[in-house]
Amino acid sequence: MVPTWSSFGLQNSASPSMEQLTFFHDFTMVVITLITVTVGLNMFLICSCLLTNRLLLQEQVVEIVWTVIPVFILLSIALPSLKALYLLDDPFTPSLTIKAVGHQWYWSYEYSDFPGIEFDSYMLPESDSLSIARLLETDNSLIVPSFSQIRVLITGSDVIHSWAVPSLGVKADAVPGRLNQVMLYVNRSGVFYGQCSEICGANHSFMPIKLEAVPMAYFIKWALKSS
Amino acid sequence: MSSAESQLPWTAPFDARYPNMNQTKHCYKSYIDFHRCQKLRGEDYEPCQYFKKTYTSLCPNEWVSKWDTQRAEGTYPCKI
Numbered sequence: 001m002v003p004t005w006s007s008f009g010l011q012n013s014a015s016p017s018m019e020q021l022t023f024f025h026d027f028t029m030v031v032i033t034l035i036t037v038t039v040g041l042n043m044f045l046i047c048s049c050l051l052t053n054r055l056l057l058q059e060q061v062v063e064i065v066w067t068v069i070p071v072f073i074l075l076s077i078a079l080p081s082l083k084a085l086y087l088l089d090d091p092f093t094p095s096l097t098i099k100a101v102g103h104q105w106y107w108s109y110e111y112s113d114f115p116g117i118e119f120d121s122y123m124l125p126e127s128d129s130l131s132i133a134r135l136l137e138t139d140n141s142l143i144v145p146s147f148s149q150i151r152v153l154i155t156g157s158d159v160i161h162s163w164a165v166p167s168l169g170v171k172a173d174a175v176p177g178r179l180n181q182v183m184l185y186v187n188r189s190g191v192f193y194g195q196c197s198e199i200c201g202a203n204h205s206f207m208p209i210k211l212e213a214v215p216m217a218y219f220i221k222w223a224l225k226s227s
Numbered sequence: 228m229s230s231a232e233s234q235l236p237w238t239a240p241f242d243a244r245y246p247n248m249n250q251t252k253h254c255y256k257s258y259i260d261f262h263r264c265q266k267l268r269g270e271d272y273e274p275c276q277y278f279k280k281t282y283t284s285l286c287p288n289e290w291v292s293k294w295d296t297q298r299a300e301g302t303y304p305c306k307i
Contacts (some may be wrong), residue, residue: 216231
């Protein structure tokens with residue numbers, strides 16, 4: 001999924017994780033807006049009238065109110081935040097394992113459960129006739145089955161990269177010598193894009209991620225043909 | 228599990244010893260376990276294959292070929 005012109009919020013979600021994150025973002029934005037408006041209004045009123053509470057020395061009730069209300073506001077943000085955090089890291093039983101290795105400056109993918117499926121994924125130049133989305137198209141896409149639990153193991157081979165697909169709510173650093181695991185569950189078929197999200201050198205902006213989610217039967221056909 | 232999904236090959240399952248995002252040890256230990264298992268039980272001992280399938284599933288090919296070379300040259304940094 002490509003971000004569209006003039007889009008205001010996040011990309012549409014295509015996974016349960018991203019649904020949670022979108023909900024949390026939207027909810028927090030409402031809270032932030034209310035706080036900003038309330039504080040702004042109070043500041044305006046204080047600044048515009050110098051005589052307000054001129055004789056006030058202490059006021060216990062208002063002290064308690066402006067301490068207790070923020071406690072509940074912070075709790076109402078913290079609880080959904082923790083819920084989303086733990087859901088993203090939930091243990092799961094994967095039905096497929098894919099490895100994504102970051103290189104300067106391309107991604108390579110390994111499907112070791114199927115013998116011999118391993119390929120590099122380079123960005124297509126703008127002049128290429130297949131290049132529809134500028135700086136996001138690749139010569140080989142990562143093909144995954146939709147509606148199934150996929151384990152993606154991410155590592156780097158030279159410097160730190162970061163594998164991210166915003167509409168699926170996944171992002172993990174590709175650190176050389178370390179394997180980072182993320183869970184992928186795509187709840188519809190389609191093409192989803194991402195970019196390297198850790199400055200990794202001169203061509204950092206030119207190593208996109210293109211992921212194609214297809215129904216399981218098509219995925220198996222593709223995998224058997226490619227292996 | 229759908230009928231199409233049952234056609235997927237075996238993949239390394241969740242292992243409660245490695246519940247975190249960092250799966251480096253899961254891969255590394257499975258590689259060592261396989262070679263220790265073979266050394267103890269012989270190359271034809273079928274249950275050792277579980278470790279092999281696990282590390283094949285988890286470890287990047289580049290790591291495995293590097294470790295294989297190190298074992299062949301006697302420079303692998305772990306006692307098997």
